Amino acid sequence: MSVDLGYDLEQLDERGRSLLFTEARTANSFADIPVSDDELQGIWDLARWSPSGANAQPLRALFIRTQDGRERLAPHMMETNGDKVLAAPALAILAYDGRFYEQFPTTFPDRAEMYFQHFSSMPEDVVKDMAEYNAALQSGVFLMAVRAQGLAAGPMGGFDRAGVDAEFFAGTTWKSHLVVTIGHPGDNPWFDRLPRVPAETALAWG
């Protein structure tokens, strides 16, 4: 089911604001409740609507919910992140596809040829930067989608990207950039919230 919003938009209600923004946080422990493939697919069914530059959608996700997958991933994590991987009911390894421009016949049919020429002839490091930037923006939306599914997300950037890519993405054009634990919160799951940069530092007005 979807709701036609017409021209009028409304504000998200307080429960939604708490769930996604004001009370949301990384879970410190997960309940012993499996995360189903339907739940993981449901995260993607929301996250895939994220905007991205030229609608290029470079974000890719490998969902891991097997013990074998956890054990292959854990050694590439920094410090205590390996334990978090082993204890997570499910995980997503978020990647970007450096060949996102091959998807333009699907993602931007009217400009597919123009965009393919434009991006496929760019220097490789420029294409990589664009792919990673847009995948990071989509990853922010992905984390909100995990929360919208009623699940807790634990994003971790501290891992050996090259090691993960060799382990999981050899022979593909996917490059890892974020690992996310996913599950139902367990006992005493929440750390105190860390402070935010004050508005007078983070904002300017013009």
Added chain:
Amino acid sequence: MSVDLGYDLEQLDERGRSLLFTEARTANSFADIPVSDDELQGIWDLARWSPSGANAQPLRALFIRTQDGRERLAPHMMETNGDKVLAAPALAILAYDGRFYEQFPTTFPDRAEMYFQHFSSMPEDVVKDMAEYNAALQSGVFLMAVRAQGLAAGPMGGFDRAGVDAEFFAGTTWKSHLVVTIGHPGDNPWFDRLPRVPAETALAWG
């Protein structure tokens, strides 16, 4: 008001899913309704809760709602994006602060000294990449926060970053990376939605 979620999380309801994900899109036109400073501050009051690596929160925002601001920004936009800037009730120039590590006494008090040493001694390009990656992830959350405020967001990466930085951020450590139009949707505001990368291309399972 905030709602204590306790240990139990619930799914976002259908109205919230439509507003933020499944029916949300970039507005093609804006109504002649001003966006108040309170509304813009309200966006930030949600967006600031985004997760970020080491809680570093490198995202910064310059909110523009004056004609002078629009006219200073428009010449730096590519192609038709300049017209979009001039027609927008309000805008945000999203930036990252390359000196985010100076905020650790606020953002991570228990590890402030360790993190400051760690990040301030990194090569400049590594620090820049980390700042831009995390600011991009926070920008995804920022766009969802615009929608949660009942406003439409139009993100644009097509502009001359160096020109914008010289115009607005000279003498600071802020670097622009995204321009976002913000307003109430106008007449006939929605383009047809562009297709998404199919799940069989975007997802893998392990």
